[in-house]
Amino acid sequence: MAVEQQGGPRRIEAEAGNPEAASLSRAHTLLFAVAAGVAVAGVYLAQPLLVTMGHDLGLAPGTVGVVVTLTQVGYALGLFLLVPLGDLLDRRRLIVGQFALLAAASAAVGLAGHAALLLVAMICVGLLAVVTQVVVAHAASLAAPAERGRVVGAVTGGVVLGILLARTVSGTVADLAGWRAVYLGSAALSLVLAHTLYRVLPRGRDDRPAATGGARLSYRKLLVSMPTLFAAERLFRVRALFALLIFAAFSTLWSSIALPLSEPPLSLSHTAIGAFGLAGAAGALGAIPAGRLSDRGHANRVTGIALVLLTLSWLPLAFTRQSLWALVVGTIMLDLAVQAVHVSNQTLIHPLRPDAGSRLIGGYMIFYSIGSAVGAIASTTLYAAAGWSAVCLLGAGFGALALVVWAVDARRGPRERAGASAPTVTP
Template sequence: MKEPKFNDVAAEPVSASSMSRKVALLFAITCGLAVANIYYAQPLLDAISSEFGITHSSVGIVITVTQICYALGLLLLVPLGDLLNRRWLIAGQMLVSVLALIIVGTAPTSMVLFIGIATVGLLAVVTQTLVAFAATLAAPAERGRTVGVVTSGIVIGILLARTFAGALTDLAGWRSVYLVSAGLTLIMAGVLFRVLPQSEPRRESLSYPQLLRSLFTLFAQERLLRIRAVLCLLIFTAFSILWTSLVLPLSAPPLSLSHTAIGAFGLAGVTGALAAARAGRLADRGLGQKTTGVALTLLLISWLPISYTPHSLLALIIGIILLDLAVQAVHVTNQSMILNLRPEARSRLTAGYMVFYSIGSATGSIASTSMYAYSGWSGVCLLGATVSALALIFWALTRHMK
């Protein structure tokens, strides 16, 4: 099959070899911007709580609603990448996201806020359409590396969302975060529409209901997909346990940090995101299981320094680096392994896998804020360590299964 032609950011023809660099980098930037939209709220929970009168024990529902709708988008929208032209699908989702972000940024009531946040979550799944697209366009020997580069953009977007949101909130209020993002998303939609290939290989002739049913068939047929999906759920539960509740002890006495300072902790986690391409290369070399085991061990260890947060911010930074490195390595390895299963169904494989990401993120968000209200930061850390230990045990029991 002839490989599609690409344009770089200036819309000039580039060779297939440069696609893995320039276009993968553009995919990574776009994914980072899109996924950041559902994480801006995490360092802003106290500001949103104050403005709309939501209690600290319940404010995690803002994140939970976003993640639930993200999961719905994974089920209902991402599989369309195996059926429709991805160029139009991606650009269309991003344009509607612009409207949703404006609604959040101008919400007069908590009900309008939840509607806007829910829509933002639903449409942020454009990131997964881009991941599946990147895997399709990459050469087989470089697929893990390419997925790693694109996924690194996603994790950097998640982490820097906190820094960006915290700084902008201190300057212009929390609403400005969503309005600025709306403008950036509009710009990127136009750039991507020019860069993505205009035509794609002919697809299977499936109706939309058949497409959705086939998603469940894939789970029934592919054991590796089921195993890696469970690992995804557990690692992102742990990830969300930390990042959703972290704003609470950092903003409370005696630390009483500003939004900018709290958001800056996301910078510590960028180290983990930058390891994504390396994890993908290891998966390309058949070392996915070993990479997973080492990363899950680091994930469990990370909760020890994190538990010292009220006494040492340096310990927190060390813990964040370890946790994000571990989560990112497992996530990239998971995707590299499952996207090789069925080339014709990469959007559906991505959708099915990422549903478990949303379930984990939503579970971690609501559990962590509830745990913090019940037993403080020590309870949050115990919860995170327990989930991390379960992930390591599950991997050890299933690592020889194929």
């Protein structure tokens, strides 16, 4: 397939199985990162707004986490039902179409008049925000094998920045114009991106990856093949479990942090709560170095170190009520760790089956969504029942369990890891 830059003759060739594929340009990488970040941001805009949304629409404090949980449920459905289409359909049309529909879903959230409509619209936002993963898979397929980690790291960095800055932006906009303006603004931005991507992505080309043997899979067979990939690839299974656990820890923090911060003695505003996303964004800077280390065959070592950091991050987070600086330190530690593991995971799994790149990324991200949903509902429920200290124990438990899985895998699977660490693995 070829991507042609607007205003110039240069093309980026990324033929499947072509080891001489050219590097993905920085401009295209940046565009992919921005698009992925904006799309996924819609899933997290509500987190600093949960208390206000609950009051406005009559949701009880102990159940406001359902807003985030249902969004993650929609995301999980989209990962299974929509992301695999990237291995079947014209990716340009798929990406542009999903951005247009995401704009409509975001507008529905902003205009919701009662809780039921809000929850349905949030499911739709999650369902359509999976365009992020189509973008990631597309970028990975276009990158030269030796630079795949760098490209995936850059685009995934955009994803994490979108997740974290979403909180800062939504908190500020909510204080200035109300929480509904947050989603109406997101809808407008999604429409702008749909138009931009329509103009920049390749026109009139069939960029679907070639299926094995030259045959096209039907949609039904495409979906059925996802569990088959999971059963066949041990590395895929291990990395998917890492995704579930690290994002359960990630969501444990970010789905519940607005609760202690908005209550006395802190009683912070939406803007102040959202600003802590900037601290987490500093952790996202670890994405590109993690990707480069993965390109050099150090993905498993990066994973182990990051999981130790993830578990330890909950120590300073436990002192959030006593010191906001402790929250800043813990947030940076946690987000840096999650980002490093996430980039290493995606760098390793894509080369397993380049012809099934969208299905691999989509299947992997299903576990991300499950972990995020579990962390959201568990943390908000536990906070209502036992307070912030119990939430911190929950988050540390997720990190410690992931570290145990890593240690067991380090003893059981040296041969599989050695093979998977090479960035040029072919199916």
